[in-house]
Amino acid sequence: MPATQNAAAAAASPASTTATTSTSTPQPAKPAVVYRDARYGELPAVAHVYALAFWDDHIFGHLIHPKRDQFPLDSDLYWLRRARVNYWDYRYKWLVAVVPDEKAAGGEKVVGVAQWERIGDGGKALECAWWDPRNLLKPASALAMSVHEKIWPNRAADPDKEYVIESAMPFLHDVWVGERGESWYLAFLGVDPDYQGKGIGKVLTRWGLDRAEKDGVVASVISALGKNGFYYRCGFDEQHRRATDGEGNPLGHTEGSDILWKWPSKR
Template sequence: MSSTTRPLSPSSLLAQSAFDLRRARFSDLAAAARMCSRAFDDDVLFGRLIHPYRKSYPGDVDKYWYRRFVVDWWDPSHIFLVTTVPSAEYEDNGEEIVTGFAHWSRIAPSWRDNYKAGWGWAWWDPRRLLRPISRLFVRLLAWLSPNRAASRKDEFIVERSYNYLDHIWTGQRSECWYLECLAVHPDYQKQGQGRALVMMGLWQAQREGVACSVIAADGKEKFYQACGFDVGPVGRSGEGEGNPLKEVPGGLVFFKDKEGLVLPDRQFGSWMDGHGVFDWDEWKKGVETKSTDNQEPE
């Protein structure tokens, strides 16, 4: 599928908006974690599977998100964005509240590739120690104050699935901006904030001439397609023999390839097996029609 549609510029996106969009501050991470807890409360993966005791310990779910954000914060290839609106209580003082959040990461074959692209530290830079130190601190904190809302078996199920998906981000897609997480406060949804946070990543990928990708939650596929992820599905988070996410609905991988790149659709196969609301029959028809149209006339 051709990817020639360009995402709107950040200025055109925000010109008529009732909210602001900026890089997150470290102090915003707690609010971001709270939003993710609320946004994913009934999500089949982050809510029901990973946090089966969330109703008994609702505050503990925040730990799951916050501790991950704190670790990735110290890696310059991870970018955190927030949308904000003026606080009704403190509007005269310029106070704001965080209403939306996006976590983007730049995937590359190695840290050297990210460094060359301007998204990493040199090997000798002491700031490279900040992330491993933060990870050790978070592990100690998890031992002292465990996430009681989480399943001991499945708290790290997402991390256990990573190795099954490495083949997707290869070749022309080996350098890619990836949307790790997107959340908008329930009171501020359907106002364009989620779309704006998505489009900022698409814009950055276009500027660098690299791909952009996302793993869509079940039922959110059309939203991401409408935002500009017009290639896919090219994979599923539960694919592969032994993948712990095999029975989890959704998890389809979509791309916005770099401009001018046209790659063949992925062949039908067992990677498509799984649960969810995505209309595979409609997608198959589209692939088959495109294949027929591209055949050389006899």
């Protein structure tokens, strides 16, 4: 994965029919995008990027957060509380894309986020030994976030739908099995709308595809509605099952959610 992605632009002034000399007006270089591991202190910024990226998504936006226009910052809480718990799960790889910003904390602004998860025995190998004190961080954070939720409820969310994703996961128990059981899974990908179309999402996606290829396992993602084309362009090459499958699945009435796969060159 490249450490930085630089972009620069220069414009030349049109030639003049009367002037004997011409000069070019240099344009300021666009800020470099840096890709690195996310830091715990950046999770509020990570949550905000997710909230913006999924604002109009038919599930995370319209279904889960029907009052997001009335309480625009509350949808950040949905992502923040989950991030503060899952950050301590060592099966996850949290990546961010940042650009220089003097107004942001640390002089950097988070503009893109990818949350990759290693599924299968390979994921178990990334976990801490049972006696490692770091194992206490995730349950302690989960307890803290449950208290946090009672004090600061997510007013933008429909209380009956806020945990619909978690309720749907048991219906996918037979998806990541067999030769699909070992996988690098792109749990979430989000890019700030002001920075979309610049290739940031593709770089964040390529990290997992390259890692899966290196490990000799399949890469997978549940594609949001209308995003299949993007993931195919990134390298995913197969659609198998949908996250809405299964009788009684609470997401059964929704569209999209195709599960896409990228097989390693050596299967």
